[in-house]
Amino acid sequence: MDAQTAVAVSMYKNGEKVPVITEATGLTEHQIAAAVTAAHIPFVADRNAAPAPPIDTAATLIAWGTDHSSPRLQRLAGQARAALADLQQAQRREQAVTAAEEEVRAAEQQLAAARQALRDAKGPGPKPTADEEASPIGRPDRDETARIRAWARDNGHQVAPVGLVPRAVVDAYRATQPAAA
Incomplete structure (x- = not known):
C-alpha cells in the first residue's frame, strides 16, 4: 500500500x-x-446519511395509534389490533390441527403395529380336516337351490320363488341330508 x-x-x-x-x-x-x-473496514460512501429509523414493532405502532389524537389513526390502530388477534387465533388453530393430525398419525401407526402383532400371535390357524374341506359350507349352486326350495316348501319353511335362500333354511336342509362318504 x-x-x-x-x-x-x-x-x-x-x-x-x-x-x-x-x-x-x-x-x-x-x-x-x-x-x-x-484494510478489512466496512466502507460506507455517504457517512453523513441519517441512520435508518428504527423498525417499530406492531405493538408499539398500535399503542401509538391508539393514543394518537387523530380519530383516523385510532380507528386504524383498532383495525390492526383486531387483525392481529385474528391472525393469532388462526395460527393457534392451525397449530392445534397440526398437532392433532400428528397424534392421529401416531395412533394409526400404533394401531397398525398392534393389529400386526395380534395377527402374528394368532398365527395361521389350524388347517381344515379332509371332512371339513369336503363339507358344503358355501352358497348352494343352482341345482341344490332348487332342491332346497322344494324341501323347504314340503317342510313348512317360507321361501321366495327366486333370489337367495335364507342361510337358516340352507343349514336346516343340509342338516337333514346324509353326509357324503
Whole structure:
C-alpha cells in the first residue's frame, strides 16, 4: 500500500468524509473504497446519511395509534389490533390441527403395529380336516337351490320363488341330508 492510500485509509478510520479524503489524497471514491475494503473496514460512501429509523414493532405502532389524537389513526390502530388477534387465533388453530393430525398419525401407526402383532400371535390357524374341506359350507349352486326350495316348501319353511335362500333354511336342509362318504 502506497503512502497516499495509507493516508486515505487512516483518514477514513478517523471519521473523515469521503470528499475531504478525495481532496487531500487525490484518490477517487472508488479507489478509497477499494483501499478501505482491503484494510478489512466496512466502507460506507455517504457517512453523513441519517441512520435508518428504527423498525417499530406492531405493538408499539398500535399503542401509538391508539393514543394518537387523530380519530383516523385510532380507528386504524383498532383495525390492526383486531387483525392481529385474528391472525393469532388462526395460527393457534392451525397449530392445534397440526398437532392433532400428528397424534392421529401416531395412533394409526400404533394401531397398525398392534393389529400386526395380534395377527402374528394368532398365527395361521389350524388347517381344515379332509371332512371339513369336503363339507358344503358355501352358497348352494343352482341345482341344490332348487332342491332346497322344494324341501323347504314340503317342510313348512317360507321361501321366495327366486333370489337367495335364507342361510337358516340352507343349514336346516343340509342338516337333514346324509353326509357324503
